[in-house]
Amino acid sequence: MNLPPLNKCSIAVIGLGYVGLPLAIAIANQKRCILSNKKIQRNIVGFDLDISRINELNKGFDRNKISSKNIKNKLESIEFTNDKNLLKKVDIFIVTVPTPIDEKNNPNLIFIKEASKLIGESIRALDKQKSNKIIIYESTVYPGLTEEICVPIIEKNSGLIHNHPKNESTFFCGYSPERINPGDRTHTIDTIIKVTSGCNEDVASWIDEFYASFIKAGTHKVSSIKVAEASKIIENIQRDINIALVNELSMLFKKIDIDTNEVLQAANTKWNFHKYSPGLVGGHCIGVDPYYLTFKSQEIGFDTKLISAGRSINNYMHEYLFHEILNLLSKQNEDQNEINILLLGISYKSNCSDMRNSQLVLLAEKIKQKDLEITIVDPKVDRKKALEELGLKILLGIPKNEKYSIIIFGLYHEEFEQLSYEKLNKSAKNKTLIIDLTNKIIGENVIYL
Ligand SMILES: NC(=O)c1ccc[n+]([C@@H]2O[C@H](COP(=O)([O-])OP(=O)(O)OC[C@H]3O[C@@H](n4cnc5c(N)ncnc54)[C@H](O)[C@@H]3O)[C@@H](O)[C@H]2O)c1
Known part of the structure; x- marks a missing residue:
């Protein structure tokens, strides 16, 4: 089978984005193959349609907070570009474009379809090719999407037939889900086992060896693209449902005056109890991926009751919090014009700048719609983007001389690690009222989810 040379491919x-840039850097970092210790000489093109992103990267700046030093070091080994012509000489394409949902929570496939079209056009067989191209999808998709949607687009735009049995001018696909966790310094790209797959046994082995050449944690090869696609999506669905369960329990326990955290600690003393904490689910993965599977299941007439229930509980949590806040405020008897709320953290999770699908953004919007004053502090997010796209003014730090009616400690960003009950108390009006979504603050009048 005519496949590109593993250590000398382009x-x-x-x-x-959050996935593609660290991946390109990890590939560029590896100078010798982990498996064979052979020298690696791979050309790497970092391609993005967004010219402002390319310009920033070429200046060594990453809006998602990879250090400037790390990027500048890679400018010799990664060519950051939006020039489509450079894709014509490439052997391996790795697709890490967004797979969001639309306003009806259906998969929005525009980016992955566009990327597939672009790849098809780039691999169009003009001359006889030295080796056949391999396209690896890493974007999260429902099982079947790569072969049912992307492959036909590449075939149409390249004039080639996928996985042609005689191997003459064909192309091959694979799928290897990305499992990184932005903001997490322990679980980084090369410390997470990479699930790999390919359209036939030889391609699957090539893709597996390729990732094994630079992922220190190793790989796990599965028998089909569909299995790899499904494995990724269920990792996030499992988290979504488990968090939804504890969220539902915490809402119930509050009504019957039981401390959810104490219950969870007690239950966790059993060997097979899995401890999850109540919390807000957002971002580009856990709050989105379940909809990809429910869409696929609807397509084939299967009703996924539990997955959908998990989504609706977790989507409701910002509203639940909003009602809790109104409830607490009503007990304070403060004049509506005097009320001011401090929200610490607005991105979708701690130590991450991503505001997509953040329940804290939705909460802030609800508070504003009610004409209540809110001060939002988040040192991680892009403040210009928040103002332009969401109309939310974000501060870098807590204003010194202000006193707040309620403090919502939303996220445990590293910049907030110094904040204790006593410190927060200094920003509170007469009686400290803290809603702590991080479970880190202990003191009187601290309320947990
Ligand atoms: N963010 C995460 O934590 C995470 C983790 C695991 C998996 N994923 C999955 O990885 C995929 C990418 O997510 P992300 O968070 O990195 O997205 P992102 O929005 O941060 O980045 C995507 C990049 O793709 C570019 N792009 C869009 N269409 C393009 C095209 N046709 N050609 C070239 N570039 C194009 C955008 O300009 C953007 O820079 C998604 O499927 C997501 O579900 C994300």
Whole structure:
């Protein structure tokens, strides 16, 4: 089978976001193959349609907070570009474009379809090719999407037939889900086992060896693209449902005056209890991926009751919190014009700048709609983007001389690690009222989810 040379191939990473950029850097970092210790000489193209992103990266700046030093070091080994012509010489395409949902919670496939079209056009067989191209999808999709949607688009735009049995001018696909956790310094790209798959046994082995050449944690090869796609999506669905369960329990326990945290600690003393904490689910993964599977299941007429229930509970949590806040405020008897709320953290999770699908953004919007004054502090997010796209003014730090009616401690960003009950108390009006979503603050009048 005519496949590109493993250690001397040229690679394009398509889409340089939270997933694509660290991946391109990890590939560039590896100078010798982990398996064979052979020298690696791979050309790497970092491709993104967003020219402002490319310009920033070429200046060594990453809006998602990879250090400037790390990026500048890679400018010799990664060519950051939006020039489609550079893709014509590439052997391996790795697709890391967004797979969001639309306003009806259906998969929005525009980016992955566009990327597939672009790849198809780039691999169009003009001359006889030295080796056949491999396209690896890493974007999260429902099982079947790569072969049912992306492959036909590449075939149409390249004039080639996928996985042609005689191997003459064909192309091959694979799928290897990304499992990184932005903001998490322990679980980084090369410390997480990479699930790999390919359209036939030889391609699957090539893709597996490729990732094993630079992922220190190793790989796990599965028998089909569909299995790899499904494995990723259920990892996030499992978290979504488990968090939804504890969220539902915590809402119930509050009504019957039981401390959820104490219950969870007690239950956790059993060997097979899995401890999850109540919390807000947002971002580009856990709050989105379940909809990809429910969409697929609807398509084939299967009703996924539990997955959908988990989504609706977790989507409701910002409203629940909002009602809790109104409830607490009503007990304070403060004049509506005097009320001011401090929200610490607005991104979708701690130590992450991503505001997509953040329940804290939705909570802030609800508070504003009610004409209540809110001060939002978040040192991680892009404040210009928050103002322009969401109309939310975000501060870097807590204003010194202000006193607040309620403090919502939303996220445990590293910049907030110094904040204790006593310190927060200094920003509170007469009686401290803290809603702590991080479970880190202990003191009187601290309320947990
Ligand atoms: N963010 C995460 O934590 C995470 C973790 C695991 C998996 N994923 C999955 O990885 C995929 C990418 O997510 P992300 O968070 O990195 O997205 P992102 O929005 O941070 O980045 C995507 C990049 O792709 C670019 N892009 C869009 N269409 C393009 C095209 N046709 N050609 C070239 N570039 C294009 C965008 O300009 C953007 O820079 C998604 O499917 C997501 O579900 C994300």
